[in-house]
Amino acid sequence: MRVCVFCAQLDSENLGSQTWLTNSFPFLKTAKKEDIFFTSYRLPGSVSETGNVYFPWGQSRLRMALCRGVLRIIDSVRWLPTWLAWIPLRLCQRELLEVILACDPDTVVLTGMRWRAQFSAIIRKSFPRMTVLTEAGQAFSKSSVRQACNRSAKVSIVLPTYNGARYLRQSIDSCLKQTFANLEVLVVDDASRDDTASIVQSYRDPRVRYFRHETNRGIAEGLNTGFRNATGDFLTWTSDDNYYAENAIEEMVRFLQTHTAVDFVYAENYIVNEGSTTWKGGAVRRNEPPESLAADNFIGACFLYTRKVYETVGGYNPKTFLAEDYDYWVRVSKQFQMQRVFHRLYYYRFHENSLTSKNSVEEVSRKVKLVKELNSLSSR
Numbered sequence: 260m261r262v263c264v265f266c267a268q269l270d271s272e273n274l275g276s277q278t279w280l281t282n283s284f285p286f287l288k289t290a291k292k293e294d295i296f297f298t299s300y301r302l303p304g305s306v307s308e309t310g311n312v313y314f315p316w317g318q319s320r321l322r323m324a325l326c327r328g329v330l331r332i333i334d335s336v337r338w339l340p341t342w343l344a345w346i347p348l349r350l351c352q353r354e355l356l357e358v359i360l361a362c363d364p365d366t367v368v369l370t371g372m373r374w375r376a377q378f379s380a381i382i383r384k385s386f387p388r389m390t391v392l393t394e395a396g397q398a399f400s401k402s403s404v405r406q407a408c409n410r411s412a413k414v415s416i417v418l419p420t421y422n423g424a425r426y427l428r429q430s431i432d433s434c435l436k437q438t439f440a441n442l443e444v445l446v447v448d449d450a451s452r453d454d455t456a457s458i459v460q461s462y463r464d465p466r467v468r469y470f471r472h473e474t475n476r477g478i479a480e481g482l483n484t485g486f487r488n489a490t491g492d493f494l495t496w497t498s499d500d501n502y503y504a505e506n507a508i509e510e511m512v513r514f515l516q517t518h519t520a521v522d523f524v525y526a527e528n529y530i531v532n533e534g535s536t537t538w539k540g541g542a543v544r545r546n547e548p549p550e551s552l553a554a555d556n557f558i559g560a561c562f563l564y565t566r567k568v569y570e571t572v573g574g575y576n577p578k579t580f581l582a583e584d585y586d587y588w589v590r591v592s593k594q595f596q597m598q599r600v601f602h603r604l605y606y607y608r609f610h611e612n613s614l615t616s617k618n619s620v621e622e623v624s625r626k627v628k629l630v631k632e633l634n635s636l637s638s639r
Contacts, residue, residue: 261294263362267334267371269299284368296362296601300330315358326351334373344374356385357548361599363514365405366390408513412492414442417485419478421449423499427458433502435464439509445488447481450474479575479583486569495563500608507604511563522595525562526604544607549597553636556585561605568595582626589634
């Protein structure tokens with residue numbers, strides 16, 4: 260069971276103890292702590308944005324601020340009619356629903372707002388599969404709520420690499436050990452001079468496919484080679500120095516199958532330091548709403564999209580090296596619905612030989628600026 264608790268206000272007291280929540284909704288005692296996400300229309304005061312705590316926001320900060328202000332007044336002034344909440348709820352509906360969908364919940368609990376009935380109606384209309392509870396003590400009667408993943412679908416994971424033998428085996432293994440097994444891993448060797456070929460050829464798993472460029476052509480061309488040969492219904496790519504959580508592909512496939520209006524989903528990342536083989540606690544790379552692409556690349560390295568996206572958008576642009584992913588995401592956003600999820604499904608490693616470390620901030624900034632020019636985005 261996965262739950263989104265939408266509160267009027269979050270504070271250290273109610274986040275520090277979930278007793279207040281389970282006393283009101285006893286069925287939540289059986290939910291795992293990591294599967295309960297807390298959201299609020301009010302921005303945090305003393306509560307830091309860590310753990311499973313999230314807030315809706317948008318590029319239109321003024322509109323969001325006005326809506327928050329009106330909803331807060333309605334909650335505070337008891338003699339105001341609650342139907343007034345329809346105005347801010349409609350104005351900020353997209354942002355409010357986006358943060359709920361990002362929790363990927365089976366159940367939404369609304370608590371502490373006078374306008375719960377109005378918001379509940381909007382959620383039920385937009386997400387009919389979700390159960391919405393608005394009153395303390397409401398029973399939760401469904402025995403099984405999460406839609407099962409259709410495992411007949413196939414996933415293609417493209418893995419471009421250039422002299423990436425150091426971490427390559429861990430990256431390939433993380434693909435092959437997924438709980439979603441109907442996949443292929445297309446390793447594209449961009450003329451490596453290390454042990455890349457022997458590592459890949461040591462695998463006897465027929466799901467591993469190997470392609471090699473005789474000359475170094477760059478990551479975009481490597482991705483294009485991989486996707487031209489991909490046969491999956493869902494597509495993604497990974498790097499030779501990063502690796503997946505075991506349930507990453509299954510979670511993202513299930514999300515796209517459940518929410519069919521979405522064609523591109525992206526998740527949060529754990530940060531792994533150089534030399535580490537596992538995450539030992541520390542930084543998490545949180546993602547931001549799709550509209551943040553207008554400012555910069557906030558999608559992250561864990562994502563999955565439908566074949567329709569690839570067939571419509573086409574390949575990656577070699578001219579945008581260092582920002583080829585950003586360019587692709589912007590192009591996708593113009594034609595398809597993208598959606599973040601708050602689950603941490605990927606391990607992103609920083610080390611001295613990564614592209615992030617080997618290229619200066621100025622070089623990356625220049626390519627980001629180029630992407631904005633190519634896609635007619637205002638440069639910020």
